[in-house]
Amino acid sequence: MNVLVVLSAILFILMVLIGGRKGLRSFISLFLNFAVLILTVFFLLDPAMNPIILILIACAIISCINLFYINEVNSKTKTAFLSTVITIVFLVLLIYIMTDKLMIQGFSEEQVEELSTLFSLYIGLDFVKIAAAMIIVSTIGAITDVAISITSPMQEIFDQNPGITKKDLFISGIRIGRDILGSNTNTLFFAFFGGYLALLLWVKDMEYSIGEIANSKIFTSELLIILSAGIGIAMIIPIASWINSYYLVKKREQKALQKQEE
Template structure:
């Protein structure tokens, strides 16, 4: 039997589907046991709660005294007691009997285990959302949808296994983010769209657009006197990364955020050119370019709205605080937090917009060179 016939056989497709599904399901369990620290964390179930009020430093403090049955660890099935301050906190965090929680384990001065409440165990909800997400993507996208899920997993693997560790080691954030993008491209493009001419052109268009984003960021971050300290969590990074220059970290985030959109629009433009060439074999560079750009302009309108609304949604709490502070517009716009969010949206959008003519030019030139192209 010929190799092509084997690959197209129903049995081969079923085996491939099961194999990829196993990878997806396995990733869920892997994420469930993934740890970024040596600190021991155990699951537990609240068996009983009591409200305790104590006097400390002349103030009345309320505690929620918890009786928790541990689900794992050396004290599995044992009942441990925890205290959680509930005064002046969100009452939605009030724990009830039967709630699943996470507790951290420490050793006291006598070497005995001491447990502290870490948080509510939200992993079951996360697993259900992930399963529903995978189901919808595979149900609608079928084989390609499943491959896109695998590509998404590999993309996050690059982020957590390469980009973040390299940044913590003190590597140049710009170089790390660019190399990380080239690691992501096979997962984002080739796994989802196959190894063919269209994917190759889209990869080149994406790479050029990423380079353009880097150049624009270097220019505007200097002109805008951007330091990278745009939020509260960034104040902890200098000690971790060993540098006070966080501009590269900001750039890495912008690039990662733009790559997903670049993948979509570059593949779309190459596909439009390929379809035009297949439907009109006599078309040369000019006709392919003009036809594809008409479609690209419509796509740009939707993409720009998507990008800006996505960035706005991510920074919505900041926008509410700025509005409530009632500061002059000049101060608000000049604040680094606001300026950083604007740069994220605008530079990512400029890269996406520029990718349309860049990719369309490459695809039109390559497909116009031959009368008959096999793109699949």
């Protein structure tokens, strides 16, 4: 516990020194997001609650914290939030269908062997929706990160070149997104590999074949998370670029019209 406190203190000091006021807000947002997720888990234990609806509400709150609380309410955070909402709505249906088709809901064989000896697995919850909700919440961080990473430099480009056309601004957003796309998808892959390195070593000792690994529930579920997050990242690039370019140019035209009327 002392080690965790020391590491938290180091993180706090570095975030404040480097990020200043925004770094302090980012540090506080970690605990706010954690509180939202813990509260969501408690609600998920109620069989009367719809897990997907609960997760969508949680994702909306997390997006507000990550965008509006850290970066304040402005045009770039508004367009980033709207882009995030649209992308998540598209992803929900895809994730739910894929979760049902791949049959990754519930516990894997490796998990059941340990849990079934201590706990009852008949808890009255829809594990298809639980699995879909888990994947949705796993993608929200990457999607909001890409959204603000696109809208923020687009705002700077617009400020430096106020006469830029909507098409050129949109193309600039796409170019920014292309640079982000590769690094973020690789980050997701290495996060999966690092988090499940011990499991992969255990699978090797059990002498699983490549086919058994590829068809195992725990491997498929994690691969689906990576692919869903990657799809979300790819989708939000044109969505955020178009919405932001439309909003900025529309705002410029409205200001020009007001000056003419005056």
